[in-house]
Amino acid sequence: MSSPQAWSDLTTILRDLEAIDGAAGVLGWDQQTMMPRRGGAARGEQMAVLARLGHERLADPKVGELLDALGKSELDAVQKAAVRNTRRHYARATRVSPALVTKLAVAQSDAFEAWVQAKQRSDFESFAPHLEKLLELTLERARAIDPSRHPYDVLLDEFDPGTTVASLRGMFARLRSGLSELIRAVATRPQLPYVDARFPVDRQRGLHSDVARALGYDFEAGRLDEAEHPFTVGLHPHDVRITTHFYEDDILGGLGGTVHETGHALYEQGLPLDWRGTNVCRAASFGLHESQSRFWENFVGRSLPFFRWFEGRMKQVFPETAVTAEDLYRAANRVVPGTIRVKADEVTYNLHIIVRFEIELELFEGRLAVRDLPAAWNRRYQEYLGITPPNDAEGVLQDVHWSSGAFAYFPSYTLGNLYAASFGATLQREIPDLWSRIEQGDFAVVLGWLREKIHRQGHLNDAPDIVRGVVGDRDHVEDLLAYLWARHGALYGVTRP
């Protein structure tokens, strides 16, 4: 087969897969925002059929032949990336036996049900056998995909290709001790005040749209709706939808969600359209995606200049409020160690992730038995955060991830924070008037920088390489710690030793 022919045939298949993914994305978005209550069963069938059709198309032996033919050809950079990305997807779709796929699907479904029950009753015992089964099958799956690599590396490939246990282990250990140091210092100081004010939801709506638009979100290529759990779905760079949730008594909670999802959406809207149909016009990793949402949510969206700009908008909509930019800034940057990851502040959040990463790694390396999980969990929470969960529901059972078989997913959250910190440090250096621009509501320079350096790269390179291209050999852990000490340390009146 000639190389141009193989490339043409491969992209025909990749275009189909993109269309099927996009269709599935519409169905998923609709399910969480628009679907009538009784529509769930039919929607499940529709999504299952689309998933199967997509899998059949990807797992077609012809894809393997095309990849082999292209592997022996002279390729340009986009073609090389397309082959690399598709090779990974193809391996996951074909090396796992249908029998194992079915066993995993059944085990995940059973484990999810068991987890819902177990969490309600805070009864880890009843969930343990399901988790053991899932771990065993997930390990079997990782070995089937690539027996030559660390199974956790194989799992990481699905979320953050290019990232390895070896790189995470070192970064996370240093981050852990650095964060503990900051938390201990902050704990010696009086707590910062919270914003105790109500903002009627009906007026918050327009304000959130204004903020998303000001950051650069294109409403001609997207929309903002409400959902129980905010999320973003990118169906195509010209159709990227965000959702949020409004809280009358927590304007910052809702705003943070909107800015976070806007960050995800700006990445999706900025992907390189010229490379559609090649498996390269897509985000490079979950961690890099999260770096975009966290960058906007935290680095920009929790800064004092941002709140100074936001105060003006807020007072147009809520002229009666006495809340100031400084009030919002302090409240948004409170450090409050707790047991629940999704409620954690920016400083303690990463310790929640590190606990999970360390435990996952011990489980996959056979150094920890499932039955010993609660003890291992609680010991780490006490050691890293100085707090012990009152029960397993608020401890080891709190997250849905493991029950649905998503292992090696958590690290992406902290990778996002690490990358975002280095982006922030680099951006501050490259754009000296960054903060005065933000205070004036001029976000274009920030978005332009991210567009050029990250969004338009698509998945041409893996995330670690993209990040290196942008920030050089910066130490992400040091960047994150320096940023947190500078912002939170200053607010609490502590300085780094």
Add this chain to the structure above:
Amino acid sequence: MSSPQAWSDLTTILRDLEAIDGAAGVLGWDQQTMMPRRGGAARGEQMAVLARLGHERLADPKVGELLDALGKSELDAVQKAAVRNTRRHYARATRVSPALVTKLAVAQSDAFEAWVQAKQRSDFESFAPHLEKLLELTLERARAIDPSRHPYDVLLDEFDPGTTVASLRGMFARLRSGLSELIRAVATRPQLPYVDARFPVDRQRGLHSDVARALGYDFEAGRLDEAEHPFTVGLHPHDVRITTHFYEDDILGGLGGTVHETGHALYEQGLPLDWRGTNVCRAASFGLHESQSRFWENFVGRSLPFFRWFEGRMKQVFPETAVTAEDLYRAANRVVPGTIRVKADEVTYNLHIIVRFEIELELFEGRLAVRDLPAAWNRRYQEYLGITPPNDAEGVLQDVHWSSGAFAYFPSYTLGNLYAASFGATLQREIPDLWSRIEQGDFAVVLGWLREKIHRQGHLNDAPDIVRGVVGDRDHVEDLLAYLWARHGALYGVTRP
């Protein structure tokens, strides 16, 4: 192959097709109600891929083998209907060569573009060659599907299986002369007044939802949104969505649309769920579907008892209005011959359809050349409606149907009115207190009757057989004429000779 095995294999495929149809339905609904402006191109790709995957699944030779095996087996009623319905779909999917399918798709796309231009400039000449091409290819397609039948009968099969040219020709000729008689009589009388009042749109919304709910529409299995051109989409009986359009200066226009779409939706919500996955849990025909929308829109929704009930609801929402039930009743039943089908009243509407049917038939029987279309069109409008279109844009170029290759589609509209008239006549006889119930807002007896007699039949039998089972050998033309004379004749003060 054993019959149980063949049935099991067939229903596996049919379930997939239903899921793909449902997914495509979500995409279509989203496109018209939610999709951001720039999402169109990606949506087109997604829908094209779903259509192709569905076609591949249906046109699989295995389907032919399964149908053959089942054709030789003992089958129950549902299985027989499933085989009959699938045989029709399979024939259409397989007997037309891929080359012809492509030629038709290209011709339709070109013709649509040409029609948009031609309509803007009222220039039939520029559209004529496209229409000629489409007719030629459509005839070729009909012959490929079944060379032994009248090509128009083959085309009718797609919209109203069981209905034939022979049956339409007779009914439509009698209806035409009966309607002309009524229109001539009405024209001798003073015109009825219109409702000249404004109703703010924001308050109309809740009113429309109330009306749909009162008629029996289940909002747990559906939703009401706004669209430029109202439509209903049934993704599954538990997810049936209606759309409408509100007009500040035309409360009846919007209300009629909502009640019309609710009629469609009640049919879809009432389909026999037990038969999902068999190709039988679906509407029996476009005409029968239209009978449901027209029955609610016209027979119920333009009756005086309905408006008496509605007046109470309206005055709760618009306490300031002086408009009465009688005002609405008169305005909703004005007879005003015009040139535009979609603006036509209930009496003249069917003449618009009959013009199109007669012309289509002459075209397909080679008795009329495309270049002579405008003259044939205008002559009939003058003869049947007493009015000549001022130009082709408001005449032969007004509808999109032909430009997209939809021939033999129009008759379904009038079939719907004919069926609805016989349903109305039968219902009035079977439920003596029908109108007093409706005046009290008790629509359950009407819906219950339609559910049992029509909705729950799905596509077990073809529409003409379903209708015969409900109303016996009633003369639909006579039922429609009697109903129109009774309502419109009475309002205008004329009696049937």
